[in-house]
Amino acid sequence: MKIKSAAFIxxxxxxxxxFFAQPATAELGNGSTDHDTLQVGKITSLGDRQLSVTxxxxxxxxxxxxxxxxxxxxxxxxxxAFKKFAELKVGDLVAVxxxxxxxxxxxxxxxxxxxxxxxxxxxxxxxxxxxxxxxxR
Amino acid sequence: MNIFALVFAAALLxxxxxxxxxxxxxxxxxxxxxxxxxxxxxxxxPLRDYAILYDAGGTDGxxxxxxxxxxxxxxxxxxxTDMHNFPFSGSNAGNNNGTPDGKYxxxxxxxxxxxxEVNIQTGWAERIFALPKPFGIxxxxxxxxxxxxxxATGELTGKVLKLRLxxxxxxxxxxxxxPSAPDYPDTSKDGKYLFSGNYYHSAVMVFSQDPFKLIKExxxxxxxxxxxxxxxxxxxxxxxxxxxTLSIIDVDKLRVHKVIPVGAGPLHNQIDSLGxxxxxxxxxxDSTSKVDLMRMQLVDEFPIHYRCGHNSIAPDDSYYVSQNKxxxxxxxxxxxxxxxxxxxxxxxxxxxxxxxxxxxxPVDGEPHEGRQIFATYIQRWNTGKGEELFEKGYxxxxxxxxxxxxxxxxxxxxxxxxLEPNHTADSKxxxxxxDDGKPGVTKEGDVYVIRVKAFSYGYVPRFIHVPKGAKVxxxxxxxxxxxxxxxxxxxxMGFTAAGYxxxxxxxxxxxxxxxxxxxxxxxxxxxxxxxQQFCGPLHLEMRGTFFVDPPNGKASLAVGDYDDVSKxxxxxxxxxxxxxxxxxxxxxxxxxxxxxxx
Numbered sequence: 250m251k252i253k254s255a256a257f258i259x260x261x262x263x264x265x266x267x268f269f270a271q272p273a274t275a276e277l278g279n280g281s282t283d284h285d286t287l288q289v290g291k292i293t294s295l296g297d298r299q300l301s302v303t304x305x306x307x308x309x310x311x312x313x314x315x316x317x318x319x320x321x322x323x324x325x326x327x328x329x330a331f332k333k334f335a336e337l338k339v340g341d342l343v344a345v346x347x348x349x350x351x352x353x354x355x356x357x358x359x360x361x362x363x364x365x366x367x368x369x370x371x372x373x374x375x376x377x378x379x380x381x382x383x384x385x386r
Numbered sequence: 387m388n389i390f391a392l393v394f395a396a397a398l399l400x401x402x403x404x405x406x407x408x409x410x411x412x413x414x415x416x417x418x419x420x421x422x423x424x425x426x427x428x429x430x431x432p433l434r435d436y437a438i439l440y441d442a443g444g445t446d447g448x449x450x451x452x453x454x455x456x457x458x459x460x461x462x463x464x465x466x467t468d469m470h471n472f473p474f475s476g477s478n479a480g481n482n483n484g485t486p487d488g489k490y491x492x493x494x495x496x497x498x499x500x501x502x503e504v505n506i507q508t509g510w511a512e513r514i515f516a517l518p519k520p521f522g523i524x525x526x527x528x529x530x531x532x533x534x535x536x537x538a539t540g541e542l543t544g545k546v547l548k549l550r551l552x553x554x555x556x557x558x559x560x561x562x563x564x565p566s567a568p569d570y571p572d573t574s575k576d577g578k579y580l581f582s583g584n585y586y587h588s589a590v591m592v593f594s595q596d597p598f599k600l601i602k603e604x605x606x607x608x609x610x611x612x613x614x615x616x617x618x619x620x621x622x623x624x625x626x627x628x629x630x631t632l633s634i635i636d637v638d639k640l641r642v643h644k645v646i647p648v649g650a651g652p653l654h655n656q657i658d659s660l661g662x663x664x665x666x667x668x669x670x671x672d673s674t675s676k677v678d679l680m681r682m683q684l685v686d687e688f689p690i691h692y693r694c695g696h697n698s699i700a701p702d703d704s705y706y707v708s709q710n711k712x713x714x715x716x717x718x719x720x721x722x723x724x725x726x727x728x729x730x731x732x733x734x735x736x737x738x739x740x741x742x743x744x745x746x747x748p749v750d751g752e753p754h755e756g757r758q759i760f761a762t763y764i765q766r767w768n769t770g771k772g773e774e775l776f777e778k779g780y781x782x783x784x785x786x787x788x789x790x791x792x793x794x795x796x797x798x799x800x801x802x803x804x805l806e807p808n809h810t811a812d813s814k815x816x817x818x819x820x821d822d823g824k825p826g827v828t829k830e831g832d833v834y835v836i837r838v839k840a841f842s843y844g845y846v847p848r849f850i851h852v853p854k855g856a857k858v859x860x861x862x863x864x865x866x867x868x869x870x871x872x873x874x875x876x877x878x879m880g881f882t883a884a885g886y887x888x889x890x891x892x893x894x895x896x897x898x899x900x901x902x903x904x905x906x907x908x909x910x911x912x913x914x915x916x917x918q919q920f921c922g923p924l925h926l927e928m929r930g931t932f933f934v935d936p937p938n939g940k941a942s943l944a945v946g947d948y949d950d951v952s953k954x955x956x957x958x959x960x961x962x963x964x965x966x967x968x969x970x971x972x973x974x975x976x977x978x979x980x981x982x983x984x
Contacts, residue, residue, distance in 0.1 A: 277636050277643050277682070278620055286479065286575035286619035289660060320477070320487070322785040326659070327702045328436055329760025331783040344660060346479035346617065348531060348576045350984055357479040357531070360659070367735040368660055368703055375680065382662075383618065385682055 277385045280307045292341045306372040306382035315356035323359045439758045442469040446751030447809035457745040466807040467497030467888045468918050471755040473529035481617045481657045488763030494526035497888035511805040514966045515554045518973035519948035528571040530983035537580045539568035542914035548598040554968025557598045557976040572615045577984030581622050583610035597978035606633040612654035618661040625652035648675040651923050656699040667694035688741045698756030704734045711920040717748050803965050807957045813890040813905040821861050821900040838862045840879035843924035851933045854910040860903045864895040880919035883932040886951040910936040911946025
C-alpha cells in the first residue's frame with residue numbers, strides 16, 4: 250500500500266514537474282523593436298532628412314527616429330506616385346523600410362499609407378480585437 | 387402576395403444602395419490630360435495599368451511584360467535559354483518586389499547558366515553575367531540591401547555564390563554533403579543572412595552575406611521550395627512542398643518557430659508589403675492559401691483553376707497573380723506546347739470581388755517567378771527626351787537616378803547595349819513518331835545515339851557518357867501517362883543539359899512523340915540535365931548527368947573545359963562579347979569581410 254502511494258505521489262510529482270517545467274511557447278514578437286526592417290506608424294516629427302515615427306496597431310506604441318539613406322525615396326502605397334520628402338506631414342501614416350546599422354536607424358523607403366486601404370483597416374480592426382501588429386497572438 | 391413583393395423590393399433596394407468599398411483612384415491633372423485614361427482602375431477594363439508584372443518566362447527564353455490589373459501582355463524581352471527568377475535593382479527592402487530604382491532587373495537563366503541584366507527603361511538586355519563553372523544556377527532572387535550584390539543558388543551542382551554586380555566577380559561556396567540542391571533563396575533585409583531551401587536535405591541553409599559563409603542548416607518539412615524573408619525582418623516563410631505545410635523560421639533564433647498546414651503541394655509564397663498576410667500557391671490542392679502572419683494561422687483559401695506554381699503580388703497589395711502550370715481544356719490548341727495561364731485574384735478584402743479570379747490569360751513559355759513594379763518607375767521615352775533621360779537621369783521624388791555609372795566597365799551614359807542573347811544555338815532538332823528503342827547509348831557510324839526515356843519524375847538512363855568531340859544524337863521519348871497526381875493529358879517532358887549545352891538541347895517531348903536533338907559535344911565536363919517543362923510537383927527533382935569525357939579520362943565537377951565554357955561566347959555575336967562579364971577569371975576574387983552589403 251505504502252509502495253503504491255509512494256509510486257502515485259512520485260508519478261503525480263513527475264507529471265506536475267513536467268507540466269510546469271515545460272517552457273512556454275516563445276512568441277515571435279512582442280511588439281516592434283529597433284531591429285525591425287519595417288515600421289508602420291504616424292510621423293511625429295520631421296527634420297533635415299530625418300523623421301520620427303510612432304508606431305500604430307501595436308499593444309504599446311513605440312517611437313523610432315530615422316535618418317534618410319542617401320538613396321531613400323517616398324512613394325504612395327496606392328498608385329505608386331513619388332513624393333518629395335518635404336511633402337510629408339506630421340500625422341501622415343507611413344511604412345518605413347530600412348535597417349539599423351551601428352546604432353543608426355536608416356530609412357531606405359517611406360511609403361505613405363491610406364487608412365482606408367483594406368490592409369490598414371484590417372490592422373486597425375485586429376488591434377481592436379487584441380490581435381496586435383508584430384505580436385503573435 | 388403584393389406585400390411580400392413590396393418587402394422583397396425594399397430589401398433589394400436597401401442592399402443595392404449599400405456603399406461599395408471598391409478601390410478609388412484619384413486622377414491627377416496630368417492623368418486627366420492623358421487620352422487613354424478613361425476609367426478608374428477598379429473598372430473591368432482600365433486602359434492604363436498602374437503596375438507592371440515582369441515574369442521570367444522559362445522555356446521561351448524571355449521575360450514577359452504584363453499590365454496590372456488589365457493582364458494584357460505588352461511584350462517579351464529576349465534574355466536567353468530558360469529564364470527563372472529575378473530581383474529588381476535598388477534594394478531588397480520590403481517584400482519580394484523590393485525597393486526598386488527602376489533601372490534594371492537581373493534574371494537567372496537556368497539553361498545557359500547565366501544572369502542577364504535587363505534595363506527596364508530601354509526594355510532590352512544589357513549585360514550577361516557569365517557565372518563561374520561548374521556552377522548550375524537555379525534561382526538568383528536574392529539582392530543585397532545595398533543593391534550591389536546578388537546571391538545565386540547552384541541547384542544542379544550543390545553550390546551557392548555571391549556576385550558583385552559592378553563587374554561580375556564572385557565567391558563560390560560548396561554546400562555538402564552531396565546530394566545537395568540549394569534552391570530558392572532570399573536575403574534578410576538587414577544584410578545579415580541569405581536563406582536557401584535545399585530539397586535534398588529537407589532543410590533551409592543559412593549563410594551570412596558578408597563574409598559569405600554557411601552558418602547552419604535548419605531542418606524544415608520535406609522538400610522545401612519557395613523561401614521568402616518577411617519585410618519586417620522577423621521571419622522567413624518556407625513552403626514545405628511534400629509536407630503540405632508552411633514553416634515559419636524565427637530569424638533571431640534561426641530555428642523553426644511554427645509549422646502551419648496550408649494545403650497540398652505548397653510551392654511558392656508571397657508576403658504583402660506590410661508583412662501581414664502570406665499567400666501560398668498549393669499545386670496539388672489547386673488553391674491559394676492565405677496565412678495571417680500575426681495570428682500564425684491559415685485564414686482563407688481561394689480556388690485556382692489550374693495547377694498553380696509561381697506567383698506575384700501587386701505593389702499596392704490589391705491583386706495576386708497565380709502563375710499556373712497547366713491549362714488543360716482552357717485554350718484552343720496552338721501546337722505541341724500548350725500555353726500556360728496566369729490567373730489574377732482580387733485580394734482586397736473590401737472589394738466586392740475579394741477572393742475571386744478576375745482575369746485569366748494564356749501565357750507563352752513556362753513562366754517562373756514574377757515580380758511587380760509600379761508603372762511610375764518607368765519613364766516615358768517616346769517624348770523626345772530619351773537622350774536627356776539617359777544623360778541626366780530621372781528623379782524618384784528626392785532620389786536622383788543616374789545611368790552615368792562610371793564604375794561599370796564599358797557602359798556609360800552615352801552607350802546602352804541592345805542585346806538579344808541566343809535562345810538556342812549550334813544544334814538541330816526534329817520531331818519523329820514515338821521511338822521505342824532501348825534506352826542507353828549506342829554508336830551508329832560516327833554518331834553517338836542516346837535514347838532517353840522521360841517520365842514523372844525521372845529519366846532512363848540517369849547518367850550519360852560520351853567522349854569529347856562526339857557527334858551526339860539524343861532521341862528523347864516521353865513515356866508518361868495521363869494519370870497520377872496531375873491528371874493532365876498535356877504533360878510534356880523536357881531535356882536541357884544546363885550550361886554550355888543548354889542552348890544546344892532544350893528538347894520538348896509530348897506523349898506519343900519523340901524529339902531528336904543533334905550537336906557536337908566539343909567541350910568536356912559534367913553537365914546536369916533537367917526537365918525544363920513543368921510536369922508535376924517533383925519536376926524540379928527530375929535530373930540526370932551528361933558527361934563529356936576528355937581524352938584519357940572521365941569528366942567530373944573537377945575535370946572539364948570549365949574555364950572555356952564559362953566565357954559563354956555562344957550566347958552573343960562575337961562583336962558583342964564585351965558585354966559578357968564575370969567568367970572563371972573572376973571566380974573567388976571577392977574580398978569577403980570587406981564587401982559591404984548594407
